[in-house]
Amino acid sequence: MSINIETDDGVVEVYLSGEIDHHSAGELRERIDEAIGAVTPQRVILDFRGVTFMDSSGIGLVMGRYKLLEGTGAVLELRGLSSPVKRVMRLAGLDRIAVMDGGTKK
């Protein structure tokens, strides 16, 4: 699992790659929260293009970041979702709390 974070003008872009499970989620959470805490962003984009596997630990990762941003006015966007990743996310109703692949929240 690797993570690359770019911050520019109130936008935090997080590029995730590899496998997201309970083992890797802890470090990802720390790195993302550190970046969010440093800039108080208006938008946080989680890019899953490089993610090859994700179980419900990925849902926890997204839900946790949603809770962190809740009330700040920041928008959470999920990008580059492969079909299996999207399936896990839809199961959890993440399309109701975050913008998925450029769409709108349901």
Added chain:
Amino acid sequence: MKQINEMKLQIPGKSANESFARAALSAFAAQLDPTIDELADIKTAVSEAVTNCIVHGYRDEIGPVYIHAKLYEDNTLTIKIRDKGCGIPDIKQAMEPLFTTCTTGERAGLGFAVMQSFMDKVRVTSKPGKGTCVVLTKKLLSKGAGNA
């Protein structure tokens, strides 16, 4: 139904072994010539079950996780994943979507929901103080070799 192959695996309940367990099961299931989606379903369900053993069964300890998988000639795969952890006092409640004992807000409480959604059948037995056993069953629709 006639069994055509089986595998047993015992691993310490370390989170680093979650990826090993799903990769091993994925390689074993490959004998039935599954589709990419079927393999993704199996890997995800196994990952959830093994993570449950580690996170909920053993909590702050590291105990053994036992995996026993069987392939049948009708293209059915069964995977038994067992721990000797704390057990589940109320299985019905534990299987409710979004129910979690995690207090950090970082666990979604969807492990069983994912298993149920991605496999045909999920059977859970548990005894508090003794451990939990989850049996996952999936009939692969793909045309398998079936004679490995």
